[in-house]
Amino acid sequence: MLAVAVFVATYFLIATERIHRVAAAVGGVALMAILGIVDTETAFYSERSGIDWNVIFLLFGMMIVVSILKQTGLFDYLAVWAAQRSRGRPFRLMALLMTVTATASALLDNVTTVLLMAPVALMVCRRLGLDPVPYLITLAFSSNVGGAATLIGDPPNIIIASRAGLSFNDFLVHMTPIVIVMQVLLLGLAWLLFRRRLDARAGRAGDLADTICDLSPGDEIRDRRMLRRCLVVLALVMVGFSLHSVLHVQPSLIALLGAWLMVLVSGAHPAQFLEEVEWPTLAFFMALFVLVGGLVETGVIGNLGEAAVAATGDQSFAAASFLLFGSAVLGAFVDNIPYTTAMAPVVQDLVASLPAAEGQSLWWAFALGADLGGNTTAVAAGANVVIIGIAARNGTPVSFWEFTRYGLIVTAMTLVVAWAYVWARYFAFA
Incomplete structure (x- = not known):
């Protein structure tokens, strides 16, 4: 009861933004420690209930990579390219950024993707005079949906695959088809949710796009030699992420090695790349x-x-429905990584009590619920927390409720589609 009380009080402060979210979260941890709910052993060393250092150092490493890439002018290049491709039309630009983000999130992890894509969205919005908030929010949505497609796209998928013995190809066969459908649905929802905010600046953006079309994206590159070296390192990091399960190397170590190589080939001074690290987000x-x-x-x-x-009980469809909707609801209030870690053994026991075909359907319902629930609130997924941190750092803060009021709609719609998919594929037409 004490643990629940502290968590609810902390979450209330985060949601209402009475005090800064970092201060609220750290205060909640301090109170849990004073009450004896957690100690240094559980907080720092426990794989089940402590800090996931793999996630922290993955973020830290990729923040350094992004910081150095920013110095080359790469994001300015991509901003001009995106503005030209969209011809300054706000929704066309949003659809382009969302599609690229969803695709990249399936190949990388979604947190890495938003770290790379958010600076592009901010720069192109700044160039076109657009409100960046709708673009940042939809980037988070697309990263969470797109990341559900593959084993490596979202951390909960990695946890589930390890516990259930599922392969990369299993995720391609069972998750990718419905993710493609949901991404198309998400594009339609984005238009419905943000069309008024996009139309408000459409005229000015179109005028600026005509000017930008006369620019050459290549002129935005500040140091071509440094960029070539950094892109080689980035490619190696991406390959490492894709093969980490084969190489048996944690993505966090790959990110740290990539950051070290990036610093080495660029010759960047620590003051240059460390100032871009999102320290409040890590805390x-x-x-x-x-x-x-x-x-x-x-x-x-x-x-x-x-x-x-x-x-x-032994009602497999009822169990699948609970795992889908229950995981989304609980995952809305707690980060989906520790939630998935805690629930995976429970699901494994339930799967073992059912016939093999019906049991496997529970894993996919569990994965869909954990992944899609990440869109519900501002703290439900790592990508959301990163996006909000980047937005605040660049002077365009996204409040907890501004994100959540859109996230609730997106989550509800995608969960209904996912539920219909689970019913049709694994029960009605199995």
Whole structure:
């Protein structure tokens, strides 16, 4: 009860923004430590309920990579290219950025993708005089949906694959088809949700686009030699991410090695690349992991999962429906990485009690719920937290409720589509 009370109070402060989200999260961790709910062992060293250092150092490494790439003018180049391709039309630009983000999130992890794409969105919006907030929010949505397509696209998928013994090809066969459908749906939702905000600046953007079309994207590159070296390193990092399960190397180590190589080939001074690191975002992530870890350590999440699973009995479709919607609801309030870690053993026990074909459907319902639930609130997924941190740093803050009021609609619509898919593929027409 103490763990729940502290978590709810902290979440209330984060949601209402009475104080800064980092201060609220760190204060919640301090209170949990004072009350004896967590200690240094559970917070710093426990794989089940502590800080996920792989996520933290993945973020840290990729923030350095992005910082150095920014110095080459690459993002300015991509901003001019995107403005030219969209001809300054706000929704066409949004659709272009969303599609690229969703595709990249399937090949990389979604947090890395938003770290690379957010600076592009900010720069092209600045060039065209557009409000960047709708573009940043839809980038987060697309990264969470696109990341669901593959084993490596979203951290919950990696956790589920490890526990269930699922392969990269399994995710391609079972998850990619519905993700493509949901991404098309997401483009339509983005137009409905943001069309008024986009139309408000459409005329000015079109005038600026005519001017930008006369520019050459190549003129934006400040140091071509440095850019070539950095792109080679970036390509190696991307290959490393794609093969990390084969190489048995954690993505965090690949990101750190990539950051080190990027610093080496660019000759950048620490003051140059460290100033771009989103330190508040890293601190918030660490505090959030410990807060959720308190719920895991005291059995709150596990007990909720076991009670719900017991209520469904041997009704496999009811169990799949619970895992889909329940994971999205719980994942809206706790980061989906520790939530998936806590629930995976519960799902494994349930799968073992069912026939093989029906049991496998539960893993896919679980994965869809955990991934899609990441769009619900501003703290439900790592990509959201990163986007909000980048927006605040660049003077275009996105509030908790501004993100969440759109996220609730997107999550509800995609969950309905996912539920219909699970029913049709694994039960009605199995």
